[in-house]
Amino acid sequence: MEEPGTGTLAELGEFGLIERIIDQDSLTDAIVVGPGDDTAVVRMSGEVLITTDMLVEGVHFRQDWSSAIDVGRRAAAASLADIAAMGGSTRALVVSFGAPSSTPSAWAVACAAGVREEAARAGACVAGGDVVSSPGIVVNVTAIGDAPVGGAVLRSGAKAGDVLAICGRFGWAAAGLAVLSRGFKSPRVLVDAHRFPEVNYSAGVVAAKGASAMIDVSDGLIADAGHIADASGVTVDIDAASWEIPDALSAAAAAYNVDPRVWMLTGGDDHALLATFSARKKLPEGFVRIGSVIDRAESAVLVNGQDFDAGSGYEHFKR
Amino acid sequence: MEEPGTGTLAELGEFGLIERIIDQDSLTDAIVVGPGDDTAVVRMSGEVLITTDMLVEGVHFRQDWSSAIDVGRRAAAASLADIAAMGGSTRALVVSFGAPSSTPSAWAVACAAGVREEAARAGACVAGGDVVSSPGIVVNVTAIGDAPVGGAVLRSGAKAGDVLAICGRFGWAAAGLAVLSRGFKSPRVLVDAHRFPEVNYSAGVVAAKGASAMIDVSDGLIADAGHIADASGVTVDIDAASWEIPDALSAAAAAYNVDPRVWMLTGGDDHALLATFSARKKLPEGFVRIGSVIDRAESAVLVNGQDFDAGSGYEHFKR
Numbered sequence: 001m002e003e004p005g006t007g008t009l010a011e012l013g014e015f016g017l018i019e020r021i022i023d024q025d026s027l028t029d030a031i032v033v034g035p036g037d038d039t040a041v042v043r044m045s046g047e048v049l050i051t052t053d054m055l056v057e058g059v060h061f062r063q064d065w066s067s068a069i070d071v072g073r074r075a076a077a078a079s080l081a082d083i084a085a086m087g088g089s090t091r092a093l094v095v096s097f098g099a100p101s102s103t104p105s106a107w108a109v110a111c112a113a114g115v116r117e118e119a120a121r122a123g124a125c126v127a128g129g130d131v132v133s134s135p136g137i138v139v140n141v142t143a144i145g146d147a148p149v150g151g152a153v154l155r156s157g158a159k160a161g162d163v164l165a166i167c168g169r170f171g172w173a174a175a176g177l178a179v180l181s182r183g184f185k186s187p188r189v190l191v192d193a194h195r196f197p198e199v200n201y202s203a204g205v206v207a208a209k210g211a212s213a214m215i216d217v218s219d220g221l222i223a224d225a226g227h228i229a230d231a232s233g234v235t236v237d238i239d240a241a242s243w244e245i246p247d248a249l250s251a252a253a254a255a256y257n258v259d260p261r262v263w264m265l266t267g268g269d270d271h272a273l274l275a276t277f278s279a280r281k282k283l284p285e286g287f288v289r290i291g292s293v294i295d296r297a298e299s300a301v302l303v304n305g306q307d308f309d310a311g312s313g314y315e316h317f318k319r
Numbered sequence: 320m321e322e323p324g325t326g327t328l329a330e331l332g333e334f335g336l337i338e339r340i341i342d343q344d345s346l347t348d349a350i351v352v353g354p355g356d357d358t359a360v361v362r363m364s365g366e367v368l369i370t371t372d373m374l375v376e377g378v379h380f381r382q383d384w385s386s387a388i389d390v391g392r393r394a395a396a397a398s399l400a401d402i403a404a405m406g407g408s409t410r411a412l413v414v415s416f417g418a419p420s421s422t423p424s425a426w427a428v429a430c431a432a433g434v435r436e437e438a439a440r441a442g443a444c445v446a447g448g449d450v451v452s453s454p455g456i457v458v459n460v461t462a463i464g465d466a467p468v469g470g471a472v473l474r475s476g477a478k479a480g481d482v483l484a485i486c487g488r489f490g491w492a493a494a495g496l497a498v499l500s501r502g503f504k505s506p507r508v509l510v511d512a513h514r515f516p517e518v519n520y521s522a523g524v525v526a527a528k529g530a531s532a533m534i535d536v537s538d539g540l541i542a543d544a545g546h547i548a549d550a551s552g553v554t555v556d557i558d559a560a561s562w563e564i565p566d567a568l569s570a571a572a573a574a575y576n577v578d579p580r581v582w583m584l585t586g587g588d589d590h591a592l593l594a595t596f597s598a599r600k601k602l603p604e605g606f607v608r609i610g611s612v613i614d615r616a617e618s619a620v621l622v623n624g625q626d627f628d629a630g631s632g633y634e635h636f637k638r
Contacts, residue, residue: 009636010636013635014635032366032471036474036550037550038405038474038533039368039369039370039405040368041367042366042367043366043367044363044367047362049360050413050446051357052449054459056452056453086356086357088358096372096459098457132374132375132635134378135375135454135455136454138457138459140371145358152358155355156356215357231356316333316452317420318329318332318420
């Protein structure tokens with residue numbers, strides 16, 4: 001890799017940018033052929049997991065709220081968390097990066113570094129990609145991982161009587177977005193939670209040994225619990241009294257006169273791992289009980305045994 | 320799948336669109352878990368090949384020149400051809416689709432159908448994806464395929480004395496773009512070549528048994544021969560007298576008073592398979608000899624033994 005320089009992508013060009021974002025030293029042992037050929041070649045075993053996520057400037061992020069590294073980390077985390085939520089291990093990412101020619105080269109190079117940094121947190125690396133010109137910035141990350149044959153944890157395995165448990169923060173990214181939307185830059189801990197999630201990727205592999213269903217919370221706790229409920233044909237009852245509201249959330253909520261539980265129940269983008277486990281088993285490290293799976297005529301999500309009505313999560317195209 | 324209806328994505332919403340573009344019936348036997356979970360699960364063997372390509376409205380395509388199906392087919396073909404050029408078999412695609420809320424739902428549904436149609440031509444299917452709102456239309460396709468362990472054909476294996484051969488059309492997409500850029504809609508055969516390539520995907524697997532190096536022509540014949548030359552440390556001499564100029568190209572070139580060989584030597588996007596083979600072996604079916612690999616002090620591409628100077632191919636960000 002060479003220094004990005006101070007110019008724009010128009011000066012650097014497609015091939016100049018590629019030269020500056022490929023980092024052969026960061027390739028893991030899983031990579032047989034890294035960037036520079038028609039495809040990457042990756043050594044994998046068991047079954048192959050694949051997921052893709054697109055982040056669009058002005059929709060998912062704003063440059064005045066997030067740095068280039070933040071955007072890269074967040075784009076990578078969305079796909080890495082999906083592999084973790086299947087109980088898999090990510091082996092490689094491929095990244096498509098679209099940006100206007102006027103984009104500072106340093107922004108593009110830093111964004112690529114953010115993707116690599118987050119990949120490394122999950123024990124993976126960037127094996128290839130595509131860079132194109134585009135009217136706005138678009139970052140697409142595809143992750144491939146593997147899981148033992150038959151060992152991937154689907155959304156569809158939850159059974160009545162199971163415990164609902166979560167690993168990781170939830171509601172923090174939504175609180176951070178609320179802070180930024182009101183024109184503030186602090187508290188820093190909330191703003192950072194919007195900029196990039198903190199995902200415990202290895203917890204997914206550990207949980208896979210005992211979880212009956214698993215998902216990562218990207219749309220919101222109620223929405224994603226709903227995906228488990230729908231796929232499994234069960235009702236999930238979230239026990240909202242089972243957790244303490246973190247001080248940072250209750251303080252911000254008090255300042256804005258809102259209910260912090262709405263952030264925690266409907267806010268997405270924290271990518272916590274949400275899973276169901278047999279009630280007879282001890283929860284894996286990092287998971288805490290936040291509800292239960294109950295038997296009802298139809299699949300649904302309840303909060304404290306009741307319907308909860310405050311919008312269930314973000315939906316693209318809808319305003 | 321349900322009918323797309325006549326409205327826009329704003330009316331249909333993210334989840335409505337997902338419902339209309341998922342086609343469980345099109346899934347191949349390689350798919351263990353298809354759309355609807357955190358990741359797809361794919362049965363693969365040998366080594367895993369992965370590649371990703373982004374198509375941006377206004378950069379790669381225009382809606383007045385290409386239909387939604389065309390755009391979907393072309394987006395899929397770019398990645399499918401990369402897998403073929405490694406000698407691999409594509410097992411699954413994942414697709415990210417970004418579009419404004421004002422986009423007609425029917426456009427999005429047709430684009431997804433185009434991706435599926437092209438995937439089916441390569442014996443593959445769409446195993447998952449992401450749909451997001453975006454200021455302009457962006458389609459990103461990632462393909463995963465497999466090849467026998469150690470059997471992927473890289474760009475780096477060409478040796479002096481090898482024959483350079485090609486399978487498929489080249490220069491046609493560039494000629495089609497020239498026709499459209501001048502405001503014409505015919506000849507249809509050229510316009511269609513711009514709209515979507517015709518790639519012989521299975522020829523890549525067959526060629527893999529004998530090819531020393533392979534690539535698909537996406538940047539242009541000289542540019543992609545140059546990628547083989549650089550990776551292999553050889554000089555490739557293109558014998559431009561070895562092929563006849565197709566009538567459609569010579570007629571259009573005559574009408575516009577341009578040299579059709581420039582389209583054929585520098586035009587990309589046809590995704591022909593370009594490979595090198597030992598001169599002692601018979602070329603695989605579909606491949607024709609168009610040059611040779613020669614021994615020179617530095618790696619380079621020659622045309623009829625000479626340097627060729629007419630721009631080597633498209634480069635993003637440069638104007």
